[in-house]
Amino acid sequence: MPRKSIAIDMDNVIVDIETNWINLYEKAYGVRIAKEDLLGIPEDDAFPDPAAARSLIYKSGFFRNAPIIEGAQEALLKLQEDFDVFIVSAAMEFPNSLPEKYEWLAEHFPFITWKNIVFCGDKRVINTDFMIDDHLKNLDFCQGTPILFTASHNVNVDKHIRVNNWKEALELLMQANPTNSI
Secondary structure, three states: OOOEEEEEOOEOOOEOHHHHHHHHHHHHHOOOOOHHHHOOOOHHHHOOOHHHHHHHHOOOOOOOOOOEOOOHHHHHHHHOOOEEEEEEEOOOOOOOHHHHHHHHHHHHOOOOOHHHEEEOOOHHHOOOOEEEEOOHHHHOOOOOEEEEEOOHHHOOOOOOEEEOOHHHHHHHHHHHOOOOOO
16 A cells, blocks of 8 residues: 655744744844734734734745744654655745755754655645645645644634644544554
8 A cells, every 4th residue: 555645834834933933023123922912813914013024034044043843853753654744835935945944954854855845836736645734725725635733823714624733643644544653
C-alpha cells in the first residue's frame, strides 16, 4: 500500500508568526498587543495600525527569526515514519520570505529535505492526501482531506476538521492511517 502524503503549511502551523508579529510590532511602534486581542480578526487588521503591521512582513528577518510552534518538530519526525511529509508555503507574495523560510527550515527541520519543500503562490496545485493549514483560502481547494490548524484569525471558523495543536494533529492522522507506527 503506498504511503499517504501530507502538505503542512509553515506560518501559524509550524512557525509562530503571531508571537513574532506581536513582538516586532511592539519593538517598532512601542505598542504591545495581547495575543487574545487577535482572536477572530484577520491577521494584520488586529493591530492598531494595520498598514504598519503589514509593512513588517516585508522587512528582513520577519520570517527567519520567528519561533517554532510547540510540538511541531517531534510531530513531523513521527509523521515521516508513515507519511510523505511536504512543507508547503505560499511564499511568493513576500520575496524575502523565500531564503528566510528555507534557512528557518534548515535550522529547525533539518530532517525535511529540499525535495519535500514547496514554495508556491497558490496551493491549489498541491495534491496530497492531507493538508494542514490555518487558512481557508488554501484548505477550501484541498484535493485531499483539509485539516484546519487553529490560529487566532480562524477561531470563529466552523469549516473543515480542526486541530488545536500538534498532539491533536498526530492523533487525528494516526486514526486516519491504520498502518502507522506512530
